[in-house]
Amino acid sequence: MDWYLREVIILNNIGKSYVTGSQKLQVLKGLTCNIKEGEMVAIMGSSGSGKSTLLNILGLLDSFDSGEYILSGESMAGLNERAAAKFRSKLLGFVFQSFNLIGFKTALENVALPLYYQSIPRKKRNIIALDYLKKVGLEDWASHLPNQMSGGQKQRVAIARALVAKPKVILADEPTGALDSVTSSDVMKLLREINADGITMIIVTHEHDIAALCDRTIHLVDGLIDLS
Amino acid sequence: MFNRDTWLEIANTVLSNPMRTFLTGLSIALGVFILVVMQGLGFGLQNGVQNQFSDDAVNSIWVDAGRTQLAYRGNMPNRQVKMRNSDMDAMFQQMDTVHAYSRRVRIWGVVMEHEDQQSNFPLRGVDPDHLMLENTTLTDGRYISSRDVDEETKVAVLGATVVEDLYEGVNPIGTYLLIGGVQFRVVGTFDDPASRWENKMAYLPFTTAQSIFRSSDKVDQMILGTGDMPVASTILLSDALLSWFKDRKVVHPDDERGVRIENNNEEYERYQNIFLGIELFIWGLGLLTLLAGAVGVANILAIAVKERTKEIGVRKALGASSISVLGLVVQESLALMIVSGSAGLITGVGLLEVVSPMIDHDYFKNPQVDFRIALVALGILAVVGVVSGLGPALRAVRIKPVEALRDE
Numbered sequence: 001m002d003w004y005l006r007e008v009i010i011l012n013n014i015g016k017s018y019v020t021g022s023q024k025l026q027v028l029k030g031l032t033c034n035i036k037e038g039e040m041v042a043i044m045g046s047s048g049s050g051k052s053t054l055l056n057i058l059g060l061l062d063s064f065d066s067g068e069y070i071l072s073g074e075s076m077a078g079l080n081e082r083a084a085a086k087f088r089s090k091l092l093g094f095v096f097q098s099f100n101l102i103g104f105k106t107a108l109e110n111v112a113l114p115l116y117y118q119s120i121p122r123k124k125r126n127i128i129a130l131d132y133l134k135k136v137g138l139e140d141w142a143s144h145l146p147n148q149m150s151g152g153q154k155q156r157v158a159i160a161r162a163l164v165a166k167p168k169v170i171l172a173d174e175p176t177g178a179l180d181s182v183t184s185s186d187v188m189k190l191l192r193e194i195n196a197d198g199i200t201m202i203i204v205t206h207e208h209d210i211a212a213l214c215d216r217t218i219h220l221v222d223g224l225i226d227l228s
Numbered sequence: 229m230f231n232r233d234t235w236l237e238i239a240n241t242v243l244s245n246p247m248r249t250f251l252t253g254l255s256i257a258l259g260v261f262i263l264v265v266m267q268g269l270g271f272g273l274q275n276g277v278q279n280q281f282s283d284d285a286v287n288s289i290w291v292d293a294g295r296t297q298l299a300y301r302g303n304m305p306n307r308q309v310k311m312r313n314s315d316m317d318a319m320f321q322q323m324d325t326v327h328a329y330s331r332r333v334r335i336w337g338v339v340m341e342h343e344d345q346q347s348n349f350p351l352r353g354v355d356p357d358h359l360m361l362e363n364t365t366l367t368d369g370r371y372i373s374s375r376d377v378d379e380e381t382k383v384a385v386l387g388a389t390v391v392e393d394l395y396e397g398v399n400p401i402g403t404y405l406l407i408g409g410v411q412f413r414v415v416g417t418f419d420d421p422a423s424r425w426e427n428k429m430a431y432l433p434f435t436t437a438q439s440i441f442r443s444s445d446k447v448d449q450m451i452l453g454t455g456d457m458p459v460a461s462t463i464l465l466s467d468a469l470l471s472w473f474k475d476r477k478v479v480h481p482d483d484e485r486g487v488r489i490e491n492n493n494e495e496y497e498r499y500q501n502i503f504l505g506i507e508l509f510i511w512g513l514g515l516l517t518l519l520a521g522a523v524g525v526a527n528i529l530a531i532a533v534k535e536r537t538k539e540i541g542v543r544k545a546l547g548a549s550s551i552s553v554l555g556l557v558v559q560e561s562l563a564l565m566i567v568s569g570s571a572g573l574i575t576g577v578g579l580l581e582v583v584s585p586m587i588d589h590d591y592f593k594n595p596q597v598d599f600r601i602a603l604v605a606l607g608i609l610a611v612v613g614v615v616s617g618l619g620p621a622l623r624a625v626r627i628k629p630v631e632a633l634r635d636e
Contacts, residue, residue, distance in 0.1 A: 061545060061629040081550050089547020096633060100542045104244035117547040122233055165547070173633075 007070075008168055008200050009035040009058065014067035016053055027053045029223040030067065037168070040192065040201040042211035045220030052173070054220065055204050059092055059171045060084040072168055089117050093162030093199075095191075097174035099154040101146040107133060107157045108142040114165040132160040136190060152183035159190060169200040176210055188213050238560050245532070252528045253568030256609070259521035260569045263514030263605060264576030264597050270510045272587065272595030274503050279593055281496060283423045285361045287457070289466045290490045291450040291473065300480035309477050309486045313438075313445040322472060323465075328453025330358035331434050335441045340430065341406040342394040349390050351407065351430040353437020361451045362426070369401045369416030376433035383436075385416040387427040407432070410440055459493045466491040518608060522565075522616040529561055529620035533627075540624050541632020550625045557624050561617025562610065569609040573602055 016028040027050045035041055045051040056062035057069065060076060061084075069076040072091055079087070093114075094100075101110045112129035120128070133139045136156040146154055155175060162170050172191065176184035188210060195201045203214060211217045219226040242249050284290075293309040316331055333353040340349050358364070359371045367388070376383055384405060391400050400414045407430060420426040438445065452469075454462045470489045471481065479486035533540070540553055580595050587595065 056629075059545065059629075061633070085544065085547055085549045088545065094545045100538065100545075100633060102539050102542065104240055113543070114546045116233060116237075117543075117549070117552065161546070 006037050007034045008037040008072055009033075009202075010068070010070040011058075012068035012070075014054075014057065014064050014069060016050075016057060016062075016064045027223050028057075028064070031220075031223065031225060032067075033218060033225055035200060035202065037200055038195070038198050039216070040195045040214045041203070042214040042217040043202065043204045043220060044206060044208075044211050044217055046206075049220040050223040051204050051220050055171055055173055055202070058169075058202060059094060060088050085117075089114060089165060091168045093165065093167035093170040095155070095158050095162050095170060095172035095175045097177040099146070099151075099158045099178070101154055101157060101161075103146055106143050106145055107138060107149070110146070110157055111161045111164050114161060118165060129160070129164055132164045133157070135163070136160045150183075151179050152186060155179060155183075155187050156190065159187070159194070163194060163199075167199065169202060170194070172201065172203045174205055175203060176205070176207065184210070234555070234559060235563075237556065238563050241532075241536075241556070241560060242564065248528060248532070249564065252525050252564055253571070255524040256518075256521040256565055256568040257572035257575070259514075259517040260572030260605060260609065261576045262517050263510075264573055264602070265579060266510045266514055267597045267601055268576070268580040268584075268595040270503075270506055271597065272584075272592045273506070275593040275595075276589065276591040277499060277503075280590065281492075281499070282363055283420070283426075284492060285363055285453060286492055286496045287454045287462070288361050288492045289452045289454060289462065289469070290492070291452070291469065292448075292488045292490075293477070294485045294488060296479055296483050296486040298480040298483045300483065301478050303478055307486075309479060311447045311450065311477075313447060315473075315476065316447060316450060318476065319450070319469070319472070326452065327455030327457070328357035328360060330355040330361050330451045331447045332358070332449040332451065333434065333437050333442050333446070334448045335408075335437065338408045338430075338441070339406075340390065340394060340408075342400075342403065345394045345396070347390075347393050349387075349428055349430060351384075351432055351437065351441070353432050353434040353441075355434050357453060358431070358451070361453055362420070364418045364420050364426070367417045367419050368399070369414070371416055371418075372431055372433050377435050380435045380439060381433060382410065382412045383415045383433065384412040385418060385431040386414055387429045388417065388419045389424075389427040390430055391417050405430075408441060454493060457493075459497050462491055462493040466494075514605075515608070518612060522612040525561055525564060525613070526616035526619055529557060529617055530623065533557060533620045533624045536624075537627055537632045540627050541629040544627070544629045545633065553624050553627075554621045557621035558614055558617040561621075562613040565609045565613030565616075566606070569606065569613075573605060577602065 011031055011033050014028050014031045015026070017024055017026040019025075031054065043051050043054065053062065057064045060079065063079075071087065076087070102113070105113070108126060108129050111132055112125040115125040115128060130139060130142060133142055136159055138153060138156055138160070141149060141153060141157075146157070149157070175191065176187055179187060191201055191203070192213065201214075203210065205211055291311070293311045296303065296305050296307045296309060299305045320326055331354070334350065335352075336350050337348045338351050339346060354372060355377055356372055356374050359366070369385070371385055372383070375381070384407060386400060386405075394400075394405070400417060403414050405412050405414055412432065454465070457465070466489045470487060473479070473487045473489075474481055474483065477487060543553065577597055580597060584595055587593070
């Protein structure tokens, strides 16, 4: 009966401020937007526009002061640390600009880490992780440490790690920010493929080329969505 | 919580910075090592001194007579006080209960002959309780009996050295021995490992020795057993005996030489207290060393947590709960403590095991650590490990993924 795509993320009048010393800095000033399941959305904005804050709130890495955030049908208001960790591990995958792989773990172990926190047994974990490494074309690099890989390879490992727990939404913070243009387009192609499988993709970027590869772009200006 | 994955995780992080891990481990191991070795040395000292005491029964009071120092009631100083049989009898009448007693006469250098072997040895005339009061171990035959004392029998109990010198491997029990030209039958042999001196001695019945070798009713020494009397009562008893003796033998109450009474109970208790003090001191020192190690671990973990801020942030973003982050750091601390602590424990015990047989000194014996103390040390380590890991762990829990993942 749903002839339209279901909303996976609903943000309603989200406010967030930081207190630094005696100053109170209002970063998000009542932000409202919806993201539908299977969409690939770019978030753009100049530095200080609040895009990182928005990403952190979306990723349940930070709390918000007011408003409503509904993720996959459940309200995320006032979550404690534990519940947030649970939702993160169940619904969200992260890709970072600087990859954030754990240096003393192999590619395979890095990919398997989210499954470790879901208490999946080691053997099963490694089988699944290898499968995802295959998906990003790095099965031959499974036993390599991150510092033995190129930037593009590291990001692909990070993407495999974000995918391994079968999230509904992948949040990517400047996923191509540390990569050259050729690798950037490879990574974007990969993200597009993943999105084609039905995973919602939210990409924070300041590059127009990257944003252009997404379904639509949300422009943030001074803590509000620029509709112009 | 403690499954294989957790351990692999710990091993991974601990081994990712081997130098830091090694130095922390070293400080812990050193702490435990010092604790164990000091305990061992303390025990050695205690064993040594306890062994000194094992020469005589701990629950005994010794009465001796000597020369007076002070003039008293018309007597000149420097008078030799003499205890006699009649004094002993009078003393027993004064006492409610006598748990055990032995009078003693001592004769120095008596010629003892068996067949063509002869040599000079001291001898003592004693009562049957002397066996217990002197902590003598019979190796064969029997000791002086009350019948021997009553009937002045001519029997002798010989020390190990006497047997060795005069018998050359022949069993002396039942043989006859000339002591000062008088024939005695050997009824027993003894060994007093705590005193080489006593092994060069022959024990005769008190009455026999007094009448043959002393030819007077003089008694050299009196030993009283105090049984299971509390130390406080034994002190009262020895004080009462002292003033009674001084009065009877006309010795000035302040004279310290005329009559002397030594209470082994009191002496022993004094040593026990000293050892308690030493033990507390050693524990205190050991625990402080451990504490220093623990502070080191806490410090290093705090630095490690700081260094791993980003990693912990990533873990949290990937679904790590606070508990698992807490567990990661606490268990790491615990593992580090237990592994390096055990290394220190094993090294310390090993050192004592190697050194122990090489040490043979009167006041130092068997420096060993008993198993319970090793367990207690491990227990303390575990507690210290958790406690010192807790602070940094709580800090790790408070790390916000946002801040951790912010690109500089």
